[in-house]
Amino acid sequence: MRNEGLFRNNAIKAQANKLDGDVIVAQPVSATVLTSCLLAALAIAIVFWRALLLIVKKQFLAFCSLAQVSQGLLLPEME
Numbered sequence: 233m234r235n236e237g238l239f240r241n242n243a244i245k246a247q248a249n250k251l252d253g254d255v256i257v258a259q260p261v262s263a264t265v266l267t268s269c270l271l272a273a274l275a276i277a278i279v280f281w282r283a284l285l286l287i288v289k290k291q292f293l294a295f296c297s298l299a300q301v302s303q304g305l306l307l308p309e310m311e
Contacts, residue, residue, distance in 0.1 A: 244257070
């Protein structure tokens with residue numbers, strides 16, 4: 233397979249004539265950029281998940297302590 237660009241040269245020239253200027257062909261993003269974006273998104277997701285778990289844990293522990301207090305207040309002591 234020959235090493236060709238994304239578009240044929242004739243098509244680029246024809247489009248350039250229609251636009252009355254130069255045609256800029258978008259280049260694909262490199263693998264390094266894609267990998268770094270993926271790793272950044274993964275790091276953000278992990279930090280968010282850990283923070284969410286910490287908040288849920290604190291809320292659960294607060295609920296449990298309130299439940300224990302309310303159980304002690306509502307139930308009479310057994311002798």
